[in-house]
Amino acid sequence: MTRHLLRDDDLTTAEQTEILDLALELKKDRWADKTLAGPQTVAVIFDKSSTRTRVSFAVGIADLGGSPLIISTANSQLGGKETPADTARVLERQVAAIVWRTYAQAGLEEMAAGTRVPVINALSDDFHPCQLLADLLTIREHKGDLKGLTLSFFGDGRSNMAHSYVLAGVTAGMHVRVASPEAYAPRADVVADAHRRAAETGGSLTLVTDPDAAADGADVIVTDTWVSMGKEEEKAQRLRDLGGYKVTAATMARADSAAIFIHCLPADRGYEVDSEVIDGPQSVVWDEAENRLHAQKALLVWLIGKSSESSSEGAK
Numbered sequence: 001m002t003r004h005l006l007r008d009d010d011l012t013t014a015e016q017t018e019i020l021d022l023a024l025e026l027k028k029d030r031w032a033d034k035t036l037a038g039p040q041t042v043a044v045i046f047d048k049s050s051t052r053t054r055v056s057f058a059v060g061i062a063d064l065g066g067s068p069l070i071i072s073t074a075n076s077q078l079g080g081k082e083t084p085a086d087t088a089r090v091l092e093r094q095v096a097a098i099v100w101r102t103y104a105q106a107g108l109e110e111m112a113a114g115t116r117v118p119v120i121n122a123l124s125d126d127f128h129p130c131q132l133l134a135d136l137l138t139i140r141e142h143k144g145d146l147k148g149l150t151l152s153f154f155g156d157g158r159s160n161m162a163h164s165y166v167l168a169g170v171t172a173g174m175h176v177r178v179a180s181p182e183a184y185a186p187r188a189d190v191v192a193d194a195h196r197r198a199a200e201t202g203g204s205l206t207l208v209t210d211p212d213a214a215a216d217g218a219d220v221i222v223t224d225t226w227v228s229m230g231k232e233e234e235k236a237q238r239l240r241d242l243g244g245y246k247v248t249a250a251t252m253a254r255a256d257s258a259a260i261f262i263h264c265l266p267a268d269r270g271y272e273v274d275s276e277v278i279d280g281p282q283s284v285v286w287d288e289a290e291n292r293l294h295a296q297k298a299l300l301v302w303l304i305g306k307s308s309e310s311s312s313e314g315a316k
Contacts, residue, residue: 003306004112004119005299006105007127008167009193013201015302016136016171023137023291023298030294035301036066040096042300044122045071045078047102052265053122053130056292057099064297069095073102084108088115096304118303120296126187128160131264132168133295138288139220142260147173147202152218152255154179154211154245155272156238157186161224161264166194170203177206179214181241211245215254221261221282223247223272239271247273252282260284 004010011019026033036042042061046054054070061068071078078087088111091098098115100108101122112119121129140146153165157180166186169176176194178186185191185207194205208214215221223245226238252259261273261283269275278285 001307002112002116002118003303005129005303006108006112006119006121008129008132008164009171009197010129011171013171013173016133016168019133019295019298019302020137020140022302023133023294024140026297026301027291027294030063033063033297033301034065035304036061036064036096039065039067041067041069041094042097042099043069043071043091043095044099045073045076045101047073047100048123050101050123052289052292053101056296057122060293060297060300063293064300066096084111085114087111088119091115092117097300116307118300118307120299120303124160126160126163127167128164128264129168130292130296130299131161132164133299134291135165135222135262135264135288136168136172137291137295138262138284139260141287141291142284143219143258148175149219150175150177150217150256151220151222152177152179152214154214154221154223154247154251155226155242156180156184156224156228157207158184159224159228162186163190165222166190166205167197170194170198170201170205173201173203175204175206177208177214177218179208179211179245181245182209184241211251212254215251218255219259221247221251221255221259222263224264225266225268226272227268242272246271247277249274249276249280252277252280262288265289 044057058068084107092115097118099120099122105124105126108121151174157178226242227235263285
């Protein structure tokens, strides 16, 4: 069976750990693995603008011996005359994997349903699993074992980043707190999925409206932009609603003394986080940005390897 990564809980705890272990190995010797030698091509499709995703996938594919094929949907048939499923059938005969940064999660699911090559969610409106692998890698580097750590997310709990922190965090056995107004709480189905996964891993999910309670004693403080792509018309309302959830020096002071601050970037300095935090000694955002490269290389190697194993077994 071809393996895909469409949302964070597509990986078990053991699989998540395996990918993070591999990412650490690839980071030690960046050009050692040539899984995509040939060079094999990986299609990297963008519906949305991007800096970190575009650069890290293009560089990572090249590091692995492959060739990145960057496609803009504005200049392709995808989303216009052609369905995601039909696009996947065309691409799978020529590429080793498909990476798609898009809007609707349903499009990714349709693309993955019938294709024989791995499909990777490089960001959708609902989840951002590639970012979470990089974030967990960064936390592991700075804090050691993930299991048992408390991670507190501040801001829009219904965002793709919050959903991914919830699912990936409890999969790692972490205690995840989401601080947001009730109207911005994570989606109920994502919360239910997180609780089911947490029951298996020993992790937990707590939803709070009090940002101070979320910060108290936390090991990791996290936020993200309050105005995601496609939400620009809601900016004024979001600034009013989420203003009390800004990460400040006072937030960091309530956290554990050895707490770290992470943010997937780009940051709206002065809105969801103050510059003194993002530039401060507890911030690891630049390590986090670099780790997109190493985590995604590991993900590609792992998915292609798992899909090849399944194909070999099926041929016996």
